[in-house]
Amino acid sequence: xxxxxxxxxxxxxxxxxxxxxxxxxxxxxxxxxxxxxxxxxxxxxxxxxxxxxxxxxxxxxxxxxxxxxxxxxxxxxxxxxxxxxxxxxxxxxxxxxxxxxxxxxxxxxxxxxxxxxxxxxxxxxxxxxxxxxxxxxxxxxxxxxxxxxxxxxxxxxxxxxxxxxxxxxxxxxxxxxxxxxxxxxxxxxxxxxxxxxxxxxxxxxxxxxxxxxxxxxxxxxxxxxxxxx
Amino acid sequence: xxxxxxxxxxxxxxxxxxxxxxxxxxxxxxxxxxxxxxxxxxxxxxxxxxxxxxxxxxxxxxxxxxxxxxxxxxxxxxxxxxxxxxxxxxxxxxxxxxxxxxxxxxxxxxxxxxxxxxxxxxxxxxxxxxxxxxxxxxxxxxxxxxxxxxxxxxxxxxxxxxxxxxxxxxxxxxxxxxxxxxxxxxxxxxxxxxxxxxxxxxxxxxxxxxxxxxxxxxxxxxxxxxxxx
DNA sequence: GTCTATAACCTGATAGAC
DNA sequence: GTCTATCAGGTTATAGAC
Numbered sequence: 359x360x361x362x363x364x365x366x367x368x369x370x371x372x373x374x375x376x377x378x379x380x381x382x383x384x385x386x387x388x389x390x391x392x393x394x395x396x397x398x399x400x401x402x403x404x405x406x407x408x409x410x411x412x413x414x415x416x417x418x419x420x421x422x423x424x425x426x427x428x429x430x431x432x433x434x435x436x437x438x439x440x441x442x443x444x445x446x447x448x449x450x451x452x453x454x455x456x457x458x459x460x461x462x463x464x465x466x467x468x469x470x471x472x473x474x475x476x477x478x479x480x481x482x483x484x485x486x487x488x489x490x491x492x493x494x495x496x497x498x499x500x501x502x503x504x505x506x507x508x509x510x511x512x513x514x515x516x517x518x519x520x521x522x523x524x525x526x527x528x529x530x531x532x533x534x535x536x537x538x539x540x541x542x543x544x545x546x547x548x549x550x551x552x553x554x555x556x557x558x559x560x561x562x563x564x565x566x567x568x569x570x571x572x573x574x575x576x577x578x579x580x581x582x583x584x585x586x587x
Numbered sequence: 588x589x590x591x592x593x594x595x596x597x598x599x600x601x602x603x604x605x606x607x608x609x610x611x612x613x614x615x616x617x618x619x620x621x622x623x624x625x626x627x628x629x630x631x632x633x634x635x636x637x638x639x640x641x642x643x644x645x646x647x648x649x650x651x652x653x654x655x656x657x658x659x660x661x662x663x664x665x666x667x668x669x670x671x672x673x674x675x676x677x678x679x680x681x682x683x684x685x686x687x688x689x690x691x692x693x694x695x696x697x698x699x700x701x702x703x704x705x706x707x708x709x710x711x712x713x714x715x716x717x718x719x720x721x722x723x724x725x726x727x728x729x730x731x732x733x734x735x736x737x738x739x740x741x742x743x744x745x746x747x748x749x750x751x752x753x754x755x756x757x758x759x760x761x762x763x764x765x766x767x768x769x770x771x772x773x774x775x776x777x778x779x780x781x782x783x784x785x786x787x788x789x790x791x792x793x794x795x796x797x798x799x800x801x802x803x804x805x806x807x808x809x810x811x812x813x814x815x816x
Numbered sequence: 817g818t819c820t821a822t823a824a825c826c827t828g829a830t831a832g833a834c
Numbered sequence: 835g836t837c838t839a840t841c842a843g844g845t846t847a848t849a850g851a852c
Contacts, residue, residue: 372835388712390619393827407836409829475712482711483617483704483764518784525788528761529754535712536753555747555797559754562795563788601817622845636818638847 373411375401380422385475389419389485416487423480424491426466426473431499433462438506449510453561457553459503460530460560464553467537478534481527511565518568526560602640604630609651614704618648618714645716652709653720655695655702660728662691667735678739682790686782688732689759689789693766693782700767707763710756740794747797755789 379401383392394415398405412418437458441450467474484492500523507519533556542549608630612621623644627634641647666687670679696703713721729752736748762785771778 388617388619390617394829395826404835404837406830406838410835413829415828479712482761483708521781521784522788524761524765525758525785528757528759529792530757532711532753532757532760552750555750556754558795558797559751559792562791563758566787566791568784568787623847624845633819635820635848639817642847644846
């Protein structure tokens with residue numbers, strides 16, 4: 359018998375219980391793999407109360423995702439801007455930009471392991487009804503990082519950078535899915551080393567000299583949208 | 588015997604129709620996102636006939652996946668062994684090994700776009716009932732490529748190579764999901780250049796000099812298994 | 817092998833008492 | 835805000851006629 363009450367304080371509302379339960383279950387089994395009844399049971403609340411607080415399953419899913427995704431993206435931009443300010447007029451080292459990009463995601467994985475699965479799921483193959491929310495939340499972020507990278511990689515074609523950034527995101531996402539099986543969160547300096555290794559891998563790919571010509575490449579949208587329903 | 592004859596109506600059996608429909612729909616919407624009724628309708632066959640031919644939804648899903656996954660992996664190994672034979676006693680260049688690893692996957696994406704989505708899905712976050720089949724099919728493959736890479740990257744710690752290979756797989760998977768939106772399959776030399784760029788990105792990361800020490804790293808299983816049901 | 821009918825259960829959503 | 839009861843429709847799987 360498993361009791362699901364992460365925070366035992368008295369202001370742990372039905373709403374919060376539901377969001378936490380949804381984070382766990384949606385992350386583990388995906389949108390279609392979990393029903394409202396299962397969510398209500400996991401949260402220890404009534405089924406009727408569940409639909410009352412969010413109106414629909416879709417709305418609950420969206421809110422569950424955005425709750426942490428928003429703050430994570432804000433932190434990303436904050437780190438980048440801060441680094442740029444400190445660097446003054448000089449372009450940032452590529453590995454510094456990549457660090458700002460993935461550090462908040464890495465940290466989020468340590469603090470909220472079950473959200474990490476949901477995040478990876480939604481950036482890899484988001485349900486269609488979530489796609490617009492992701493785009494809106496992620497686009498300004500992507501643009502600012504893209505600009506910063508272009509400044510530090512003079513001569514790199516726009517499209518090639520898009521492609522390589524996509525590769526880097528892939529490395530990050532697969533890592534995210536595996537994070538909770540790794541011996542992390544034990545030793546802070548060890549964690550830092552793993553993060554550095556990932557930053558290093560991605561930076562090496564971004565900075566490498568391209569072998570072929572890809573002049574007719576088209577921009578790659580990310581993440582993709584799929585048909586559903 | 589009966590090679591895949593996707594549209595020739597004469598021996599395009601109910602079984603094959605179902606597999607093709609399952610490939611499309613499962614790839615697009617995932618295991619939980621598609622019902623047997625939907626599959627039967629898409630395949631243009633009766634619902635009763637659907638369960639008759641495979642016994643269960645799980646079995647249909649597994650067979651749909653393995654049908655192409657098996658031949659893809661065989662081709663991977665064949666390319667690697669052929670390259671090793673040609674090289675004689677010399678260790679292969681890393682980019683050559685990576686090429687053997689991802690070329691069949693790339694090609695498969697050109698030939699069977701809807702399978703590519705299913706493949707990416709299952710390597711990224713496979714349903715639990717599929718995990719054993721994947722492991723059994725993929726493990727010998729991974730081991731042989733891992734050995735080849737170690738030979739070409741002397742001094743690289745086992746665990747670090749596992750980690751970096753995981754990064755590379757991530758790059759590949761995200762690319763797979765986006766393939767059908769790219770201007771590929773038009774010009775063969777263009778396709779080849781895109782493939783080379785991916786090989787190049789991954790090889791750069793694999794070969795790069797590591798910044799921190801990760802001596803206590805543990806082997807990373809891939810792909811992950813999740814609880815379901 | 818193919819089809820219909822149906823069993824047994826789960827789905828999201830809602831109406832209305834408390 | 836929380837609960838019960840219920841809706842209309844979905845799910846997989848099976849039994850048995852053709």
